[in-house]
Every structure is written in C-alpha cells, then in structure tokens.
Amino acid sequence: MSINRWRHRRQRGVTLVEVVLFIVIVGVASVGIMEVMRLTTQHSADPQLRKQALAIAEGMLEEIQLARFTFCDPLDPAAETAASPAACTIPEGPGQEAGGVPRPFDNVNDYVTAYGTPVAYATDAQGNAWAAGAGQQYIARVTITQEALNGLPATESLRIRVSVAYAPGEDIVLDGYRVRYAPNSIP
Numbered sequence: 646m647s648i649n650r651w652r653h654r655r656q657r658g659v660t661l662v663e664v665v666l667f668i669v670i671v672g673v674a675s676v677g678i679m680e681v682m683r684l685t686t687q688h689s690a691d692p693q694l695r696k697q698a699l700a701i702a703e704g705m706l707e708e709i710q711l712a713r714f715t716f717c718d719p720l721d722p723a724a725e726t727a728a729s730p731a732a733c734t735i736p737e738g739p740g741q742e743a744g745g746v747p748r749p750f751d752n753v754n755d756y757v758t759a760y761g762t763p764v765a766y767a768t769d770a771q772g773n774a775w776a777a778g779a780g781q782q783y784i785a786r787v788t789i790t791q792e793a794l795n796g797l798p799a800t801e802s803l804r805i806r807v808s809v810a811y812a813p814g815e816d817i818v819l820d821g822y823r824v825r826y827a828p829n830s831i832p
C-alpha cells in the first residue's frame with residue numbers, strides 16, 4: 646500500500662449506515678428528554694395550586710377554631726351564667742340560631758347545619774371568593790363531628806375537618822379540634 650492510498654483510506658469519513666445509526670440513537674434519546682420536559686411543564690402549576698389550597702384550608706380552620714363554643718346562644722340572657730345547655734333558653738346546636746351574626750359566626754357549630762354533614766364555603770370570612778384563576782374557584786368543605794378527646798366527652802369536643810380540592814382527585818385535608826374551654830365567654 647502506497648502512502649497516498651493509505652491517506653485516502655484514513656480520510657474516508659463515516660459511512661451512510663453510521664450516519665443513519667447516529668440519527669436513530671439521537672432521535673430515541675431526544676424522545677425521552679422531550680417526554681421528561683413535557684411532564685415537568687405539565688405539572689409545574691401544581692405546587693402553586695396546592696399552596697393556595699393549603700392557605701385557604703388553614704384560614705378556614707383557624708376561623709372556625711377561633712369561634713366561641715358556649716352552652717347558650719350569645720343572645721340568651723343566661724349565656725354568661727349557664728352551667729350546662731339545660732340552663733339555656735336558646736341552647737347552642739348545629740346551625741345558626743335565630744338572630745345570628747354573619748361570618749365569622751358566633752359559635753363553632755354555626756358553620757355546619759348538622760354534625761357530620763359537610764357544608765361548602767366559597768368565600769373567606771370577609772366574603773371574598775377564593776379564585777384560582779381561569780374561571781376556577783376553590784371550595785372549602787367543612788365537616789364538624791362530636792368526638793371524645795383525651796377524656797373529654799363528645800359533647801364538649803368537636804373535630805373540625807376542612808377539605809379543599811385543588812385538582813381532580815387532589816385535596817388538602819386539615820383536621821383540628823375545638824373543646825369547650827370557655828362555655829360562658831360572651832364578649
């Protein structure tokens with residue numbers, strides 16, 4: 646083999662088969678990368694929706710836990726002295742008693758119409774709707790149940806559950822308790 650011919654062979658470059666193989670490998674690899682990018686972009690808004698739903702649930706739970714839990718309705722003359730619901734003319738129970746105030750309500754149990762039955766809220770305590778943008782609307786579902794807690798009977802302890810959906814099948818669920826520690830506190 647002469648020097649010239651050897652040089653010619655060395656500078657031949659790549660064959661068509663090699664080029665096609667290269668294209669196929671790069672193509673397959675980029676499909677995988679594109680798929681990862683597509684998934685990332687698709688779910689990039691989720692953390693924000695989740696955070697908003699969490700803030701709404703926390704706000705709603707706090708509003709309810711800060712409400713009073715008295716034996717009598719605040720309008721009852723015996724509200725500040727009654728030692729049990731039996732001593733009230735208007736005992737407190739689920740739902741708004743006559744002459745009740747708008748939100749924030751005057752008692753924890755005013756937030757539901759019956760224990761164990763969820764009630765949907767679309768606004769905060771000031772009446773502002775929780776908008777999620779693009780025509781979406783957050784709804785907070787509130788369920789209150791009488792539940793014994795650490796030796797306290799179920800009549801003196803309420804479990805409050807707030808559930809806020811932020812995507813199909815995805816909910817923020819927060820639980821809290823409110824016990825009757827100041828049964829005669831009427832400001």
Ligand SMILES: [Ca+2]
Pocket residue numbers: 737738739740741742752754755
């Ligand atoms: Ca009530």
